[in-house]
Amino acid sequence: MKRQRDNETKRLLDSFQRTATATLGHHRHDWMNDLQILYGYIQLGKHDKLVHCVERIKERMNIESSISKLGIPSLVFYLQSFREVNRSIHLDVEIEEGLQLSGLLDAGQAEELTEAIMDTVRAFQFAGRSSWGEVLVLRMSIFTENQEIVVMFEQEGDYGNAEILRQRIEETVQGKRVRAEQTEPLQASFELRIPC
Numbered sequence: 001m002k003r004q005r006d007n008e009t010k011r012l013l014d015s016f017q018r019t020a021t022a023t024l025g026h027h028r029h030d031w032m033n034d035l036q037i038l039y040g041y042i043q044l045g046k047h048d049k050l051v052h053c054v055e056r057i058k059e060r061m062n063i064e065s066s067i068s069k070l071g072i073p074s075l076v077f078y079l080q081s082f083r084e085v086n087r088s089i090h091l092d093v094e095i096e097e098g099l100q101l102s103g104l105l106d107a108g109q110a111e112e113l114t115e116a117i118m119d120t121v122r123a124f125q126f127a128g129r130s131s132w133g134e135v136l137v138l139r140m141s142i143f144t145e146n147q148e149i150v151v152m153f154e155q156e157g158d159y160g161n162a163e164i165l166r167q168r169i170e171e172t173v174q175g176k177r178v179r180a181e182q183t184e185p186l187q188a189s190f191e192l193r194i195p196c
Contacts, residue, residue, distance in 0.1 A: 022084045030060075066095035070142075071102025075114040089125055089136045096143035104149060104196035112176040116192050117151055119172035120180070124155060124188070127165040148193045155188035162188055 034057050041049045067079045082091050101110060117140075124138050137156040144150065166182050169190050173180045183189045 019081050019084060022081075063093055063095070066097070066099070067093060069098075069100055070095070071100045072105075072110045072114055074111070075101070075117065078114065078118060086121075086125070087135075089121065089138055091121065092137070092139045094139065094141040096141075099142060099144065101142075101149060104144070105194065109177055109194055109196075112178050113149065113151070113192070113194050116173050116176060116178040116180075116194075120151075120153060120169050120190065120192060123165055123168035123172060124153065127161060127168050144196065147196060149196050151192040152183070153188075153190045153192075166190070 034053070038050065038053055038057075041047070041053060064080070068076055070076055070079075079091075079093060082089075101113070105113065121138065121140075124136060134157075139152075139154045139156065141152040141154075142149070143152075162182075165188055169180045169182075173192065178192050178194045181191045181193065183191055
């Protein structure tokens with residue numbers, strides 16, 4: 001029994017390390033691409049394009065910084081490694097300035113919210129698309145409102161069966177302190193809410 005647990009722990013650790021290594025490699029690759037683009041604009045004397053490129057890099061850095069400051073390690077890791085693990089969804093993340101969830105939620109709430117976010121993204125991945133060949137674009141905003149943490153999901157473009165999506169999202173929050181609300185009837189937009 002102990003040996004089986006040890007093997008399972010080792011497999012999980014190996015999986016985590018592979019994902020972390022791949023995520024770091026992906027981030028390094030993105031930074032190298034940005035530097036090459038900047039260098040190319042400098043060499044070509046296209047100074048007007050430099051400003052736009054630097055602004056895009058700055059925006060990405062701000063998003064990554066906001067994610068890392070959320071204070072829930074499992075959620076931070078999930079969001080930072082998302083592109084490496086999920087290629088069928090493009091997740092745009094927006095976070096209220098200065099938001100630190102670790103100071104607003106206890107450990108149990110943080111775990112429930114993280115699970116609900118992951119399950120909601122998975123629900124969009126499998127029920128929120130109209131065609132399996134497309135990359136789904138999903139906007140996720142995290143903010144506070146009326147003594148609650150709100151995580152809003154809005155899908156861009158065509159979406160699949162909104163009713164099945166609603167059912168799956170409602171199933172993800174059953175038994176949790178997180179509640180799900182559809183913000184627009186018959187559309188792929190939902191909020192997760194948890195008191196803080």
